[in-house]
Amino acid sequence: DIVMTQSPDSLAVSLGERATINCKSSQSVLSSSNNENYLAWYQQKPGQPPKLLFYWASTRESGVPDRFRGSGSGTDFTLTISSLQAEDVAVYYCFQYYNPPLTFGGGTKVDIK
Amino acid sequence: DVQLVQSGEGLVQPGESLRLSCAVSGITFTTAWMSWVRLAPGKGLEWIGRIKNKIDGGTADYAAFVKGRFAISRDDSKNTVYLQMNSLKIEDTAVYYCTTYSGSPGRYWGQGTLVTVSS
Numbered sequence: 001d002i003v004m005t006q007s008p009d010s011l012a013v014s015l016g017e018r019a020t021i022n023c024k025s026s027q028s029v030l031s032s033s034n035n036e037n038y039l040a041w042y043q044q045k046p047g048q049p050p051k052l053l054f055y056w057a058s059t060r061e062s063g064v065p066d067r068f069r070g071s072g073s074g075t076d077f078t079l080t081i082s083s084l085q086a087e088d089v090a091v092y093y094c095f096q097y098y099n100p101p102l103t104f105g106g107g108t109k110v111d112i113k
Numbered sequence: 114d115v116q117l118v119q120s121g122e123g124l125v126q127p128g129e130s131l132r133l134s135c136a137v138s139g140i141t142f143t144t145a146w147m148s149w150v151r152l153a154p155g156k157g158l159e160w161i162g163r164i165k166n167k168i169d170g171g172t173a174d175y176a177a178f179v180k181g182r183f184a185i186s187r188d189d190s191k192n193t194v195y196l197q198m199n200s201l202k203i204e205d206t207a208v209y210y211c212t213t214y215s216g217s218p219g220r221y222w223g224q225g226t227l228v229t230v231s232s
């Protein structure tokens with residue numbers, strides 16, 4: 001099974017500052033057949049279902065503000081919020097859909113400092 | 114508008130069974146792959162399994178913790194996907210979500226269904 005390890009578990013950032021979340025997979029999720037990384041990022045707020053932010057590691061879902069950026073390839077990925085807003089307080093998860101069983105990272109809780 | 118409407122919420126005792134349903138509208142359900150995901154209290158998201166469309170074989174894949182206790186099925190005539198859960202344990206207490214898995218995984222989600230396993 002592919003293990004997804006996120007870091008940090010939580011972080012507090014001042015409004016307008018940058019937040020960076022890392023995600024590492026135990027094996028590559030880059031497909032040689034289509035050169036795509038089978039990696040997604042989700043945002044979840046309390047009492048709500050998760051919201052898709054990125055797929056193929058860096059393809060922004062429609063409606064997601066451009067202060068969010070997904071990057072990385074192979075086994076190392078990053079979600080960056082360039083200027084944290086109050087509405088970004090949430091738990092963020094990476095997710096590999098390369099090989100079943102599909103697996104989530106443990107989550108990173110983002111708060112305002 | 115795409116809608117995933119879940120039903121089947123409940124309180125059950127350990128060892129009992131429960132079936133969750135997820136009725137889908139607004140997408141071509143027959144071509145969609147569907148997944149189930151859960152969020153247990155104080156824990157992170159956990160992938161339960163997915164079912165392919167009939168064109169791709171209609172088979173299901175599961176997380177290891179399912180260990181034959183859970184089964185995902187679909188009824189394309191009703192645009193509905195099901196999660197049958199047997200031999201429920203206290204640690205299965207969670208909010209369960211259905212979600213689409215086609216093209217981009219997790220674009221659309223159900224509202225969530227609370228399952229409580231308690232004696």
